[in-house]
Amino acid sequence: MGKEVETISSMNLPVDEALEIKRCRYTPENSSRADLKSFSRICIVTGTHGDELEGQYICYELSKKLQESPQFVKGIIDIYPALNPLGIDSISRGIPSFDLDMNRIFPGNKEGSMVTKVAHNIVESLRGADLVIDIHASNIFLREIPQARINENTVSSLLPFAKLLNLDFLWIHTAATVLESTLAHSLNTIGTPCIVVEMGVGMRITKDYGDQLLDGIFNVMKEMGIWCGETKNISKPHKAINSMEHSVFFVNSAASGIFVPSIGHCTTIKKGDTIGHILDPLEGKIREQVLSPCNGMVFTLREYPIVYTGSLVARLIGEEIISNEEGNNI
Incomplete structure (x- = not known):
């Protein structure tokens, strides 16, 4: 097996530092560069937000398993592993000093500012892949x-892959303007299939979730x-709940204060x-x-206890009875 660490984007920073985005490429044994065009290609990307660390463990x-x-x-x-290395180094969700959410500047611009050039280089590096899996964690507020x-x-092209990823929930959502500047939307627009995976909570690593997704990859x-x-x-891949067959309910607080949950995450409850x-x-x-x-079932639960009027407390997959693949209630 070939292994090569490459820098796909590099920009100079003050004080003799550089912003570098790197990838590690694994290829079949004894393959030449000429052979690469005939192989299928998958890309695992994460670290777009510096406070989302679940993907670091997966990478x-x-x-390790490939080696x-x-x-x-x-x-x-x-x-x-790190599309936003400055954010990861400084424990910042966005790109520090620029006050930018990196997942709101794609597809970038090769003639633009430094960060939009970096975004452009990332998209060009991923262009043409047979599948991109964009791994996110939640923020520090929600699990x-x-x-x-x-x-x-993009349901028709992505759902067959998503069903194999060993996930608990497949959320098919409607188009929204904000998605137009995300990495996933930019890649899907140019014909490079990209699935967004989200799990866990910000600034933490949930090992069980990472192992679950790794099996799916x-x-x-x-x-x-x-x-x-x-x-x-x-x-026999894990049977995920599909939002096309269930309603999604949002629960927001009507008061300010300290939220203390009475249930656990991923709990089945009644109205x-x-x-x-x-x-x-x-x-x-x-x-x-x-x-x-x-x-x-509660698939999102408030992790950070301080809430204000209107704060998201929970999201539920609604159904009279939610059953797993064996037909048992969960």
């Missing part, structure tokens, strides 16, 4: 179950002919059940009892 584990079994690599696997987020305009690579080794779930309470620590009062608007 490490993926590289342990190089004989099973039959295609091109590109790993981009998410492992899920794919797919625009309704190997499932997809085997389906694409990029990996010929064993996989854990390829014969009217208590999700949690919003407390007033000054007067020792309960400002709001937060109730479930439906029967269903």
